[in-house]
Amino acid sequence: MAEWRKEPREAWGSKLGVILAVAGSAIGLGNFLRFPVQAANNGGGAFMIPYFISFLLLGLPLMWIEWTIGRFGGGFDRSTAPGIFETVWQKNRFVKYFGVIGIFGPTVIFTYYCYVESWLLGYGVFALTGKYASCTDHASMAAFLQGYQGLVQNEHFSSVSTAYCFFLIAFAINTLVVWIGLRGGIERVCKYGMLVLFVFAIVILIRVVTLGTPDPARPEWSVNNGFGFLWNSQWGKLKEAKVWLAAAGQIFFTLSVGFGVILTYASYLRKRDDVALSGLTAATTNEVAEVILGGSIVIPAAFVFFGPQGTMEIAKGGAFDLGFVTMPLVLQKVACGQLFAFLWFFLLFIAGVTSSISLALPAVVFLQDEFNLDRKTASILFAVVTFNLCQVVIFFNGQGSLAEMDFWGGTFCVVLFALIEVILFAWVFGMDKAWGELHSGSDIRIPRIYRFIIKYVTPTFLLLILGYWFIQEGWPTLLLEKTPSDKVPFVIGVRVLMVDLFAALAFLVWLAWRKRENREATQ
Amino acid sequence: MTVTGWTFLVVSWGTILSLAIFCFYRTLKKKG
Numbered sequence: 001m002a003e004w005r006k007e008p009r010e011a012w013g014s015k016l017g018v019i020l021a022v023a024g025s026a027i028g029l030g031n032f033l034r035f036p037v038q039a040a041n042n043g044g045g046a047f048m049i050p051y052f053i054s055f056l057l058l059g060l061p062l063m064w065i066e067w068t069i070g071r072f073g074g075g076f077d078r079s080t081a082p083g084i085f086e087t088v089w090q091k092n093r094f095v096k097y098f099g100v101i102g103i104f105g106p107t108v109i110f111t112y113y114c115y116v117e118s119w120l121l122g123y124g125v126f127a128l129t130g131k132y133a134s135c136t137d138h139a140s141m142a143a144f145l146q147g148y149q150g151l152v153q154n155e156h157f158s159s160v161s162t163a164y165c166f167f168l169i170a171f172a173i174n175t176l177v178v179w180i181g182l183r184g185g186i187e188r189v190c191k192y193g194m195l196v197l198f199v200f201a202i203v204i205l206i207r208v209v210t211l212g213t214p215d216p217a218r219p220e221w222s223v224n225n226g227f228g229f230l231w232n233s234q235w236g237k238l239k240e241a242k243v244w245l246a247a248a249g250q251i252f253f254t255l256s257v258g259f260g261v262i263l264t265y266a267s268y269l270r271k272r273d274d275v276a277l278s279g280l281t282a283a284t285t286n287e288v289a290e291v292i293l294g295g296s297i298v299i300p301a302a303f304v305f306f307g308p309q310g311t312m313e314i315a316k317g318g319a320f321d322l323g324f325v326t327m328p329l330v331l332q333k334v335a336c337g338q339l340f341a342f343l344w345f346f347l348l349f350i351a352g353v354t355s356s357i358s359l360a361l362p363a364v365v366f367l368q369d370e371f372n373l374d375r376k377t378a379s380i381l382f383a384v385v386t387f388n389l390c391q392v393v394i395f396f397n398g399q400g401s402l403a404e405m406d407f408w409g410g411t412f413c414v415v416l417f418a419l420i421e422v423i424l425f426a427w428v429f430g431m432d433k434a435w436g437e438l439h440s441g442s443d444i445r446i447p448r449i450y451r452f453i454i455k456y457v458t459p460t461f462l463l464l465i466l467g468y469w470f471i472q473e474g475w476p477t478l479l480l481e482k483t484p485s486d487k488v489p490f491v492i493g494v495r496v497l498m499v500d501l502f503a504a505l506a507f508l509v510w511l512a513w514r515k516r517e518n519r520e521a522t523q
Numbered sequence: 524m525t526v527t528g529w530t531f532l533v534v535s536w537g538t539i540l541s542l543a544i545f546c547f548y549r550t551l552k553k554k555g
Contacts, residue, residue: 015550045531052538228524231532274553281546287539443553 007374009077010182012268017187019278022067022265023285024190024354026256027197029116031290032348033319035250036299040230040315042246043237048291050238050247054461055287058248061450061458062257062418063283065425067275068438070266079267080366081260081417082509089428096513100505101417102260103362107382107505108409108498109259110174110359111389112402117352118170120345122148122163123324127341131156132328141325151398160394167394171387173353178360179379182268186357193350194285200347201293207340208301214333221307226300229311245468248461254290255283258418261358264365272441280444289351297344298322301330323348360386370512392497399490400483407477408498415469419462426455 012018039047073084081102089095126132135141146152150160157163177185213222237243256262266275302322303311314326331341360382367378392401425434431451438446476482483491524532 015553019550045528045535048531048535052535224524227532228528231528232525233527233531277546277549280542281550284539284543284546288543291539292536443549 007368010268010375011270013183013187015273015278017183017191018265018269019281019285020194021187021190021354021358022256022262022278022282023289024194024351025259025261025265025358026254026282026286026355027194027289028254028256028351028355029120029319029323029348030250030254031286031294031351032201032297033294033323035254035290035294036230036297037315037319037322038246038250039295040299040311042243043234044229045231046233046235046238047243047247050244051251054244054248054251055283057453057457058461059251059255059257060280060283061454062252062422063255063262063279064276064438064446064450065421065434065454066257066262067266067279068434069421069425069429070263071269071271071273071275072437073263074267074269075271077369079264079369080362081263082366082512083369084263084267085420085424088424095424096509097506098420099260100502100509101413101420102263103366104498104502104505105409105413105417106259106261106359106361107363107386107389107501108405108413110356111386112393112405112410113352113356113359114171114174114386115167115390115393115397115402117349117356118167119148119163119324120349120352121170122166123328124342124345124349125166127328127331127338127345130338133332136329136332138325138329141329142321145324149397150394164394167390170349170353171383171390174356174360175379175383177353177357178364178382179376181375186361189357190354193354197347197350197354198289198293200343200350201289201297204340204343204347205293205296207334208297208304211301211304211334214304218307221304223300223304225308226303226311227296229303229308230295230299241468245465248465252415252418252465255286256355256358258414258421259359260362260417264362265358274441274443276438276446277443298327298330302326305330305333366508366512370508370516389497389501392494396490396494400487401490401494404491404494405498407473408495411469412474415462415466419459419466422454422459422462426459431455 012021039051069084069088073079073087076083076087078084078087080099082096082099085095085099085102086092123132132141132144135144143152143154144156147154147157148163150157150163153159177189179185209223211223213219215221252258269275299311299315302314306314306326314322317325327344328341331337331344334340360379364375364378364382367373367381368375371378373381393405429437431454434454435451480488480491
């Protein structure tokens with residue numbers, strides 16, 4: 001323990017604990033809602049070809065990179081991106097500022113993710129109490145959601161107050177888990193949370209598979225054809241570049257790589273702990289949740305009750321629509337629907353919590369590591385700042401604040417950060433040293449072809465994603481081309497807020513390094 | 524569901540499950 005530290009450095013309780021924590025961070029709403037929509041809209045079974053190629057060329061390499069440089073940085077007592085990047089590129093005094101992205105991104109995502117997570121908690125309670133039971137079609141269920149979010153006043157909700165109460169509960173749970181700490185809080189929640197999540201998902205999966213053909217008048221609306229809707233292949237789609245980029249994007253976001261979170265988790269490993277097998281195990285656990293469970297619930301269930309045309313429209317409506325509008329309607333139509341709806345929303349809530357606590361960690365650990373705060377003080381400080389940021393998301397959601405934060409914090413920063421990581425790892429740290437570090441204490445040997453993939457293929461893939469994204473989405477969004485004129489002042493306000501947050505974090509990094517240099521000079 | 528659809532489903536599920544079993548077997552064998 002460094003002499004100036006208030007608290008000894010935390011450690012994971014077990015290898016399985018850290019694997020489940022990383023898997024818990026990766027398994028989120030996207031596994032159950034985004035993946036089936038992406039697969040259904042981009043070629044069905046044929047989508048799995050670019051999906052698995054992206055997993056091998058993009059997802060796994062990035063997973064290994066984050067585990068490796070995280071553990072490497074942890075060996076120097078550094079647990080967040082600014083410090084870890086500096087240990088990788090020791091001669092560069094500026095690289096720590098690139099690391100700010102690894103604290104800024106997760107903090108921004110935390111602020112809106114926590115709010116969305118609270119909707120799941122709310123809907124879980126509504127499922128049991130039957131609050132949305134009177135909504136029997138898509139329009140009324142969508143109106144229920146809008147009323148809940150405070151976007152409109154209707155017979156269900158007169159204000160955002162109900163949503164706000166659930167937000168307070170969800171926020172308190174997140175703060176409490178982080179406040180308790182790595183081993184007693186995060187590791188324990190992820191261990192039990194993952195178990196409950198998988199059990200609930202399997203129960204719902206069995207219910208969906210046994211739906212059969214509920215409407216005898218429409219024998220083609222069967223669960224078998226529902227699976228066919230997702231898995232039958234449209235080979236022509238593979239010729240479209242956007243399908244390949246959609247698959248790469250899905251892999252990228254589902255594995256939680258590029259967030260700076262896995263770096264922090266891995267920094268608590270010991271020098272001789274395995275990272276190669278652990279990274280592969282965490283990634284595979286995520287794939288089980290995504291392809292096997294996520295791919296077998298919403299689309300087949302929607303197909304059985306809404307048919308091919310209805311499911312097509314639902315898939316085009318996006319992930320939120322699928323989760324908060326379609327699934328409640330579907331589960332109303334099955335026996336013991338209230339119970340299954342509760343299980344559905346609660347499993348998504350658990351998936352959300354295990355992800356959001358990981359998002360909170362980089363900023364909390366940064367305050368601990370660099371400013372010598374104890375865990376509890378750092379957690380409270382983080383909670384105060386993010387609680388205020390959350391108000392913007394809650395009260396200006398209708399003005400596009402959530403979408404704007406997601407766009408920059410949850411998309412742009414993530415891809416950019418991953419690109420920086422892979423360049424640092426393969427080109428600055430050097431492939432020989434990086435390969436040796438990856439295999440230090442390793443329980444498996446990674447095929448040597450990955451030396452080539454990590455050095456050339458993964459960065460090229462990331463550049464392509466970033467370039468395509470910037471041309472298609474980034475530039476028009478930056479220029480506010482797609483923003484309705486009445487929302488422009490709010491969107492600019494959110495951007496100013498994000499720039500302020502980034503600048504404040506960069507200043508804290510500068511301050512921390514100055515303090516560190518002074519301390520080292522004194523010693 | 525078509526034969527191709529079933530093929531994609533079985534191959535995808537099979538690959539992922541085999542990999543998961545291999546990973547957890549190796550991880551739990553070396554208790555950390």
